[in-house]
Each structure stands twice: as C-alpha cells, then as structure tokens.
Amino acid sequence: MSLSKILGTRALSVVLAIAFCFGLDAFVTGQLNEYVVRLVMLAGLYVTLSVSLNLINGITGQFSIGHAAFYMVGAYSAGIVSNAIYKTQPLAAPAYMIISMLIGAVFAAIAGLIVGMPSLRLKGDYLAIVTLGFGEIIRIIVLNQNQWGGSYGYAIAPKYQAGWLIWLLAIICIATCRNLLKSAHGLAFLAVREDEIAAQAMGVNVTKTKVVAFIVGAAFAGAAGALFGHMESFVNPDLFKMEVSFLVLTMVVLGGSGSITGSVLAGATLFILPELPRIVSFKMSLGLLLSVLLGIGVLVWMNRKFLEKYHEPDKVKRTLVVAGANIGLVVLAIVVGKLLNNVPVFGTTNYDANKIRYMILAVVLLVIMLLKPTGLLGHHEFSWDWVKRVLNRNKTGEASA
C-alpha cells in the first residue's frame, strides 16, 4: 500500500469519526426523551470498557476480572480534581471534560500499573482472583473515606452529558486496539497470549508487553469512568461493584475473546441489562419464569447434542432446521408457561423484572460458555475483505445454481 493511499484512508476515517460524533450530538440534543440520550451514552461507555478489557484479556491473554476498579478510579479521581477546579476557577464545560478524561486516564493507568505487576508472576485464575481482589480493596477503601461521601456517594460538578465525547472516546479506543493489531507490535501481544515462554525466547519483552496492556486498558476505562462521573454527577461505590466487572467480562467473552468487533457488538447490546428494570417494568409469574429457565436449559442441551449428531452439508438448510427447532422450543416453553400459569401456586406469585436482570446476565454467560466457549466471533474481526468475500460467494453461488 502506498503512503498517500494510507494517509488518504486515515484522513477519511478521521473525518467519518468526527462526522459521526457531530451527528450523534445533533441527534442527542434534538431528543426530548432524556432516557434515550442516557442509553446512547451508556452504550458508548460500555463499548469503551469492553474493548479496553479485551486488550488485556483477549489480546494479551492476561485474565483480569476487576475492570470496574479502573472505571471507579477514573470516576473518583476526575471528580475530585474537577470539583477542586470548579470551586476556584469555573471553566467552560467541555474543558472540564477534557481535563477530567486525562486525569481519570492517568490515575487509572497508575492503578493499571499496580495491578499489572502481579501479572508478571501470576497466571490464569490466580491472576483473575488478584484483579478481583484489587477491585474490592479499592471499593472498600473508598467506601470508608468520609471526605468522599463514603457509602452515601460523591457529588461531581459540573453535570455534563457529553454524548459526543463519550463516543469519541469509544472510537479512539477501538482505533487504538485495531491499529495495534494491524501492526507488527500487535503480534508481540498475541504471542504473549499464546505462549509466554516461547514469546520471551523470541525476544519479546513480556514484562513490558503485559504492563503496557494493563496500563492502556486501564487508562481507557479510567477515561470512561471520568465521563460517567460527570454524566451522573453523583457516584457511589455501589455503582462499581463486582457485578459491573462481570458484566464487562461477559461482553468480552460473548463477543469472542480477542475480537474487537465482538467486544463492540456485545458492549453496545449487553449494557442494556442493568437498565432493564427502567425500560420494562413487568412482573412475571413463577410458572412463566420456570418455563423460560427450563426452555433455556433444554435449548442448550438440545443444541449441543443436536449439532454433534446433525451433519447437513447444505448450510442454508442446516441453519433453517436448527433455527426452526429452536423457535419451536421457545414456543413450547411459552405454551408450558401459560399452562403453568393456571396452576394456583405457579400463577399467583409475582416476580419483579428488577430482580431477574443479573439472572439474565448469568444465563447468557452460561449459555455462551456451554454452546460456544470461544464466543460469537472467536478471534475474527470485521473487515471489508470479509464482506466482499461473502458477497462474492453469494454471487458465485447464484451463478452455479
């Protein structure tokens, strides 16, 4: 590829990214429904979180499950600095955002450095536990700081809902990771994931690679945390509990560990789970709930067994049959649920949607792990080549038919 062509593509993508952010801003300011605005912003934040965790987990292979800690460090550090400035020298709102983002990123990067250190000695599930423990330690420390509001919470000024900035951050995060994978430097990260000893023997500086992954991943999470703090203008330690880390982890795993595309897609969809009770406030009967759970169980089991035994060369036919069987099962589950509803014990008790949101998260996690442990996309990435290949395949398919 020639240099001019590279620079041309680069300029085009920057223009597109800026246009996207402006378009988003226009859309957001035009919105009357504030909740929709909030959802758009949350989606951006979670995309940043999952893509940055993917850098640590999926690309470098360091099993970190305490990502909420970096998010929290970013939110609190940026909030504290921003409050201090606000008292003495009020600035324009976007200026605060930029400063906060940088502060959040820097402090989270320091936290990332500290968490990254154990990764030099520990592997796999041990490292996972340490990262989880680190997150809890930070949360408990903040919980006991009365000057930051303790468990009650900490008010952050000014309140500013920077949708365009949140998505700009997400795009920068995606671009950074994608650039890395496109360059030879990315191979060093992948090599550390695949085999540390061999990577080191080939001259890869494993220490530096791991620490950089932690620092960069944490910095993006911290920047996201800073923007989250200003968006909510009030944060408390409960917003950064283990569940948040698990949610981000689920996104990475669901999308396919190592796949940036997968992380983006999963981040932009699964973020809705914690918001579920605000969107839908329905009550479920015990019967319906049981039948849904049972249905999911049978679905998983059937798909496993069925896909093992069923060998149909025609992909279209195969997809149709499997999809049909699955839809049939879902319908069956609903019918069973409706029938159970007529039985007194199963029909009367009401269960709040609020309480089932994390159960859905757990079920999603389990179903992915049982059906496709490599995630939906595996290590694959979206690329225009891939689109072209698929289109061409369809064309040749039609021609031969």
Add this chain to the structure above:
Amino acid sequence: MDLVLHSVGGLSLDFSTLPQQLVNGLVVGAIYALIALGYTMVYGVLRLINFAHGEVFMLGAYTALLSSWVMGFTPDAISKAFKADQPLTSSPLNLVIMLLVAMAVCAIIGAIIEFFAYRPMRNQSRIAALITAIGVSLFLQYAGQLFLPANPPPSISQEVNPYQKVVSFVLSPAQMNAAGDVIKPQMDITVTVGKIVMLVTVVILMLALTYLVRYTKAGRAMRAASHDFDSASLMGINVNRVVTFTFMLGSALAGAGAMMLATFEGTAMHPFFGLQPGVKAFVAAVLGGIGNIPGAVLGGLLMGLAETLVTWIGFSQYKDAVAFVILILILLVRPGGLLGSNKVEKV
C-alpha cells in the same frame, strides 16, 4: 484503665480482650476451614476455582433454616408458644437432623452443578471453566433472590439451639487499688456451649475427611485423580465418579459449616450471604496451598484469626479487605501457599 490500653503507633490496643478475640477468631476460622476444604479438593482434582462454592454455602444455610421450620420452629409457632407461656424446647436430635439435611442437600446441589455446568467444560480452557463458574455463582445468587425468603433477612430461631448456656474461663481476676477502682479488668474467655460443640463437630468432620481420603478406596481414587487426572482415567479409575464424589464431599462440608454458623452464631441470611465467607475461604485455601487439605485447615484458621485481629486493632471497617490483602501478598511472595509446593512450568 490506662495500664491496659497500650498505645502502639497511635492505636489503642486493649490486651484484656485479646484472648477472647483469639477464641472468636478460632471459631470463625473453623468455619472458613470447612468451606476452604471444598475449594481445595475441587481445585486439586479439576484445577478449577469453584466460584459457586460460596453459593452452595448460602443454600446450606437456607436448607438448615427451612428444616428448622419444618420441625416446627417457625417464627409464628415460637411467638405463639411464647404468648402461651410454653416456650418451645429443642433437643440435640433436632440439630443433628438439621446438620444431616443441610449436608445432604448441599451434596446433591454440588453434584448437580458439576454435572450441568462444569462437566461440559472439562475439555475447554481453564479460563472458560472459570467464567462458567462465575456464571453459576451469579445465577444461584439471583435465583436465590427470587425464590428464597430474604426480606427481612431471616435467621434460625435460637429456640432450636439447646446449647445456649454461656461458660466463662477466667484467666486473671480483676485487680483493684485501695480506693476500689479497677486498675486491671478481669481477663476472661466467654463462649457459648454451642460454639464448643461447633468446634468439636468441625474436628470430627475433618478427622472423618482425613480417614476418607487416606484410607478408603474412593479417597485413593481421588488422590490419584488429583495427582494426574488423565493417567488416573487410563488406569481404570472412573474419573467422572471421582469428580462427582469430590464435589459432593466438598459441598457437604460447606453445608455443615453453613448450618453451624447459622445456628450457633444466629447469623441472618440473605441470597448474597455466601459471597464473603466464600471469598475468604478461597483465600484461606490459597493461603494454605490450594490442593492441599491440611493447608486449607491451617489457612482457614489463620484467616479467622487475621480477621478478628484487624477488628481488635480497630479497623473493623476494613475487615473484608483483609482477605484480599493477604491473598495478594501470599501470591506474590509464595504463590504455592504455606504448605503447597511451587510448580515450575517445564520448558
């Protein structure tokens, strides 16, 4: 009073309460040790951190609660009896039944979890298995929130506990000066009989476990599988059965621990009740050297002591963070744990 309140680095330490705190630590530590055994045995055989073990513990506590209700010790019945001036009395048999039911139910739950969630993951990466374990843990917590009584957090009625008598061991009597002021308070250890019963039960359970692992055929198969899973299966050991057995054994111990904690400490329970003891017991297992049975017991006791000592020093709000600090330190200094061995990857 000033004589006993020593000031160390700005902290006031009351040494007269230290023996009592140590005993309290021992009691909590014994429970951690019971739970830690489950983690350590499963890790020994499958190299899997069974994240859902804390939830099994939670379900054990609820099982004990429900079985006490079935035996007639419901809050309603108790208040009715109290009004009628005929308080309910309990016999040790009730406690034995509760213990056995909790252990049996937990064993079954452990086997079910293993069969449905972990068995399909056997050939996947360890990371995938760990994520599955997190999934199971979340699922049980939130399913518990839906189906189990939680609001207000219920606790086992103390009427079911016949061992409420308090015994006190005086270590050194109070000293007074001529004016009759106490210059040194009495140093003593006060425990309920229940806690003594609990410690004895824990010791019995651990002895039974040791016997089971050392001298029975099932125990030998377990040790073989933990030494080398694949070779064990090639040598004709039914590893699936060994794994199920290990899960049942570990879960039963967690159930016993939960029942005793809920009965003798009277702790109120909720669906997230297993999280903290679970995490601490896991730390205990790592501290002692994960995969190592005596290590789990040692680690559990040390965890219990560390926690009460932190409270004693005056940092009770950081009690829950202590576990993680210990964990991180131990992993960095001696990743194999106190009694474990450090394995180096062969190149």
Add this chain to the structure above:
Amino acid sequence: MPLLCLKDATIKFGGLTAVNKVCFDIEKGDLFGLIGPNGAGKTTCFNLITGVYEPTSGDIDFLGTRICGMAPNKIAEIGICRTFQNIRLFGTLSALENVMVGAYLRHKTSLLGGFMLTPAVIKETAELRKKAMELLSVVNLTDVANSRACDLSYGKQRRLEIARAMATDPKLILLDEPAAGMNPYEKDELRSVVFKIRDDYEKTVLLIEHDMKFVMGLCEKIVVLDHGEEIAYGDPSEIRNNPKVIEAYLGEPV
C-alpha cells in the same frame, strides 16, 4: 574468541545436579552436536544458555560477555535463539505471523507508533512480512503461510519453529531435537535446511538430537553428556569409537 563458551556450567535442582561442570567452546560457523542418553541434561543445557535457568555456578559467555542471569529476551536480542523440544508455537496465529513474531525482535519503530499505526509502522510491518515469507520459503512452508500453526503437521511445525528462530536474526541458533518424530524423507529435507542455515545464512548451529545417523552425518563437533557430566568431546569418528560413549549408550561391556 569463541562464539559461545561454557565454563564449568552447573545447575542443581534441590539435591539433583542436572548439569555438572560442563565446558565447551563453540566457534563461529560450527555445526555442533550435543548428544547423550535420556535425562543427560541436554535440554537443561539449552535452558541455561537461553536464560530460562540461571546456573548455580560456572560461567556462560557469548562473544566475550557473561550472559548468566540475563532475561531470555535479552539473550535473544544479543543473538542466541532456540527451538523447543515440545513444540511451542503460537497456536492460533498463522505460520507467517509466527515467523513475524521472531522478526519483530529487530523492529525499530516505537510501541506508541504501533498504537497510532504511523506510516513508518505500516512500512516496517510490510518489511517484516516480506522477511518472514522469505524464511518460510527456506523451510519450504510458503504454501501454508496463512494456516494456523496448530493445524500444521508435526514435521511442518518443527520446520516452522526453525524459521521462527531464524527470523530473530541470531548469531547462534539452538535446535532442540529438530528431527524428532520425522520420517526419513523429512529428515533429509531437514538436513538440507540445516546446511542452508549454516552455509547460506552463515549461522552457527548447536543441536540436540537422538538420531545418531543424523547427528554423525551432520555435525562436525560433538559433545556427549551423561547424567549431567561431560564424558566426551570430538569429531564424529572419535565419538563413535569412544568407549565411554559406547558404555553410556549400551551399558558396561560384559
């Protein structure tokens, strides 16, 4: 000055002395063999040279500098690279990418540039890819350049490991049982690859091998280890007739 020089290199694991006072010099351009029965300490010797283990006592010098205690990646940087007995490729990466990881050692652009994908990085990545393709053709793997390493056959994986090590541009390349599990045809192919490495690329080669015919036909100098001790040193004909070597392999004469 010899290229690599082991002086009384010793390592103990607890009570076991895995390598005991081993001394040998490798000159530039040597085709050097390291043989011995199972458990003689050959791979441990490799691990000492490449920095996986640090010797308990003794010295290892490379081009006159002491390399004991250096991190493995530093040792790779100054010009020693190896293959592994139990193949350690980057499984899910393609064959080409595996070799590129080796070539990455000589990169000049900064990591920050990598995150921004500067034109210099793009250019360098293209160069590394070209270099990797070239090395793949040396080991006859061009046709599988884009297959995942873990999907390759055993013989191909072994050759890929050699190409990956070559890509780091080493002065000394260590091959740990390169012919293990290969059929006679693959072994012939391997022999020509090793000669090519030495003659066309002017590398020095140190290899461990069990197949005596292969070693004798390939190496010019051979060191024999047994139970961590060095029992013989010489050219193939000397080694073949050395009574100690015969004893180590076949047992005491009756």
